[in-house]
Amino acid sequence: MAPSLEAPEAVQDVLANPLREKPNLVAPEPEHCPGPESEKAGVADSCAGCPNQKICAAAPKGPDPDIPLINARLAGIKHKILVLSGKGGVGKSTFTSLLAHAFATNPETMVGVMDTDICGPSIPKMLGVESETIHVSNAGWSPAWAMDNLAVMSIQFMLPNRDDAIIWRGPKKNGLIKQFLKDVEWGELDFLLVDTPPGTSDEHLSVNTFLKGSGIDGAVMITTPQEVALLDVRKEIDFCRKAGIRVLGIVENMSAFVCPKCTHTSEIFQATTGGGRALAAEMGIPFLGSVPLDPRIGMACDYGESFFDSFPDSPACKALRGVVRGLASQVNLDPNDIMPDA
Amino acid sequence: MSLSKVKHIVLVLSGKGGVGKSSVTTQLALSLSLAGHSVGVLDVDLTGPSIPRMFAIEDAKVTQAPGGWLPITVHEADASAGIGSLRVMSLGFLLPRRGDAVVWRGPKKTAMVRQFLNDVFWEETDYLLIDTPPGTSDEHISLAETLLQKARPDQLAGAVVVTTPQAVATADVRKELNFCAKTGIRVLGVVENMCGFVCPNCSECTNIFMSGGGEVMANDFGVLFLGRVPIDPQFLVLIETGKRPRYPEGTSVNGQDISTPANAVPENHEIRDSALLVRKYQDCSLTPIFAKITTDVISAVRQRNVV
Numbered sequence: 034m035a036p037s038l039e040a041p042e043a044v045q046d047v048l049a050n051p052l053r054e055k056p057n058l059v060a061p062e063p064e065h066c067p068g069p070e071s072e073k074a075g076v077a078d079s080c081a082g083c084p085n086q087k088i089c090a091a092a093p094k095g096p097d098p099d100i101p102l103i104n105a106r107l108a109g110i111k112h113k114i115l116v117l118s119g120k121g122g123v124g125k126s127t128f129t130s131l132l133a134h135a136f137a138t139n140p141e142t143m144v145g146v147m148d149t150d151i152c153g154p155s156i157p158k159m160l161g162v163e164s165e166t167i168h169v170s171n172a173g174w175s176p177a178w179a180m181d182n183l184a185v186m187s188i189q190f191m192l193p194n195r196d197d198a199i200i201w202r203g204p205k206k207n208g209l210i211k212q213f214l215k216d217v218e219w220g221e222l223d224f225l226l227v228d229t230p231p232g233t234s235d236e237h238l239s240v241n242t243f244l245k246g247s248g249i250d251g252a253v254m255i256t257t258p259q260e261v262a263l264l265d266v267r268k269e270i271d272f273c274r275k276a277g278i279r280v281l282g283i284v285e286n287m288s289a290f291v292c293p294k295c296t297h298t299s300e301i302f303q304a305t306t307g308g309g310r311a312l313a314a315e316m317g318i319p320f321l322g323s324v325p326l327d328p329r330i331g332m333a334c335d336y337g338e339s340f341f342d343s344f345p346d347s348p349a350c351k352a353l354r355g356v357v358r359g360l361a362s363q364v365n366l367d368p369n370d371i372m373p374d375a
Numbered sequence: 376m377s378l379s380k381v382k383h384i385v386l387v388l389s390g391k392g393g394v395g396k397s398s399v400t401t402q403l404a405l406s407l408s409l410a411g412h413s414v415g416v417l418d419v420d421l422t423g424p425s426i427p428r429m430f431a432i433e434d435a436k437v438t439q440a441p442g443g444w445l446p447i448t449v450h451e452a453d454a455s456a457g458i459g460s461l462r463v464m465s466l467g468f469l470l471p472r473r474g475d476a477v478v479w480r481g482p483k484k485t486a487m488v489r490q491f492l493n494d495v496f497w498e499e500t501d502y503l504l505i506d507t508p509p510g511t512s513d514e515h516i517s518l519a520e521t522l523l524q525k526a527r528p529d530q531l532a533g534a535v536v537v538t539t540p541q542a543v544a545t546a547d548v549r550k551e552l553n554f555c556a557k558t559g560i561r562v563l564g565v566v567e568n569m570c571g572f573v574c575p576n577c578s579e580c581t582n583i584f585m586s587g588g589g590e591v592m593a594n595d596f597g598v599l600f601l602g603r604v605p606i607d608p609q610f611l612v613l614i615e616t617g618k619r620p621r622y623p624e625g626t627s628v629n630g631q632d633i634s635t636p637a638n639a640v641p642e643n644h645e646i647r648d649s650a651l652l653v654r655k656y657q658d659c660s661l662t663p664i665f666a667k668i669t670t671d672v673i674s675a676v677r678q679r680n681v682v
Contacts, residue, residue: 121392152510203481297576
């Protein structure tokens with residue numbers, strides 16, 4: 034058989050039934066087929082005599098029964114923000130942890146961080162809670178607490194050894210993400226930040242499905258300036274459009290590097306096509322700012338410290354404050370409450 | 376299986392995204408080609424394919440032959456110059472528009488990876504490099520399964536694992552090394568990428584993402600450390616714009632002066648700019664570093680075949 038790419042299901046189909054397998058049909062769908070994933074599959078009038086009838090009738094139907102439970106569990110969360118990027122290593126986790134620290138500077142604000150990167154969880158290390166484990170009570174799983182008002186959930190807490198590989202296929206990853214939302218005792222939170230792996234696949238689809246019911250404020254898109262990265266981020270924005278997730282804005286990370294010796298500015302990842310700003314303009318999305326490449330951010334992440342506390346006067350910190358303020362106003366909050374102008 | 380004419384299959388893996396898997400794959404491919412080997416590159420990063428952009432062949436379209444796909448030729452072999460042929464296959468070529476999201480669930484990705492391994496016709500190829508997405512999930516499981524089942528034992532040479540030096544990255548890459556151990560894929564070696572950036576103004580080297588983390592990890596796992604690769608913005612410029620790398624006078628990498636000679640052909644010279652990527656890459660400061668890494672990879676591959 035000649036290979037073809039035309040076979041993949043339409044994106045809308047995947048988004049409508051993200052966690053369900055298309056039933057393995059034994060014959061082509063007949064003319065008046067109600068659709069193998071629909072409520073009437075296998076029982077409609079036109080199904081009589083179709084060789085697929087039994088298969089379709091046996092396939093699970095209707096919305097996921099766990100979604101009402103998830104909605105109830107997340108009812109106490111005011112804002113849910115996703116951190117996305119099509120490209121890996123652009124700083125999604127770094128930005129998520131910086132954002133968490135920024136929101137958590139106000140001791141009254143309760144912040145939660147959920148790490149949905151199953152195969153490469155970085156959040157626990159960056160927030161300094163790598164060695165925590167999950168406690169289970171009858172109310173649910175308790176998240177780890179990086180600060181008094183900063184709760185963290187990641188698969189890293191469930192591993193017997195730190196370096197264990199999590200060799201999981203899609204459905205298993207979806208199951209865990211569901212548990213993170215259904216079984217974790219998040220409580221009353223002002224913000225739930227969801228860190229994601231790169232790409233547009235299982236994790237993203239399930240986060241979208243499970244959170245849709247209780248409402249997602251939107252997604253922050255992280256990119257680096259070079260076109261190789263923008264290429265993948267463009268795909269991610271396309272995904273958000275199709276899934277109906279609002280893009281709150283684009284953050285350009287690692288935009289310039291200032292030599293600590295001669296203060297010469299180098300564009301390590303050259304924005305040959307205009308970088309994040311041009312992409313934001315092209316897509317009609319707010320541009321939240323560029324954050325320069327500062328080796329101390331990486332160092333703060335390796336040691337699990339807050340960059341805001343350690344180097345409050347650095348240019349990178351100033352840029353980040355601007356980004357956080359911009360983001361706050363995108364979710365209709367007063368920037369001065371979240372990040373007062375220092 | 377259409378891999379029957381491939382001599383050695385080398386996977387390029389990393390648990391972490393954005394550490395330079397695709398650029399290491401690209402440079403390994405160019406270096407192997409410069410060493411006279413015929414090279415194939417297969418990009419199985421389905422939701423974020425970068426390889427077409429790396430080789431500046433984004434507009435190429437795949438030709439369909441009866442029963443399979445033909446890879447895109449970046450350049451043919453040139454025996455007189457000692458350059459081997461270079462062919463590329465990526466999902467990126469099959470997408471109708473470059474900005475379109477490929478929203479695929481696991482099973483679909485698995486099927487696609489199998490199809491890529493089974494239905495692409497590789498000619499006589501010495502080395503097939505497989506560029507992967509980050510992680511240890513569907514694509515990797517399917518790759519390992521299919522290759523371990525279908526490839527001849529002498530074909531699957533092993534994996535080159537890429538990392539950056541900082542602890543956050545090595546933490547993820549350690550998981551990838553465990554993945555290799557569990558699935559029985561041999562690790563040919565570890566490359567530490569983005570190790571240090573040399574300021575083009577004052578030649579001060581700053582370790583943006585720290586330094587040495589990859590070597591420590593390689594020692595911990597008892598695998599070969601292939602070397603450190605600094606950040607070279609000129610390489611990125613070469614990839615992004617096709618401009619030949621140029622260095623100001625006095626630039627040196629590992630003690631070797633690599634500054635562009637004053638009598639070099641002036642910039643924007645049309646004939647030079649339209650030269651093959653592999654030719655322009657010869658002027659890049661990273662070329663000698665990758666030449667060494669490539670030699671080490673080749674000898675690691677050979678070692679296995681002797682045993």
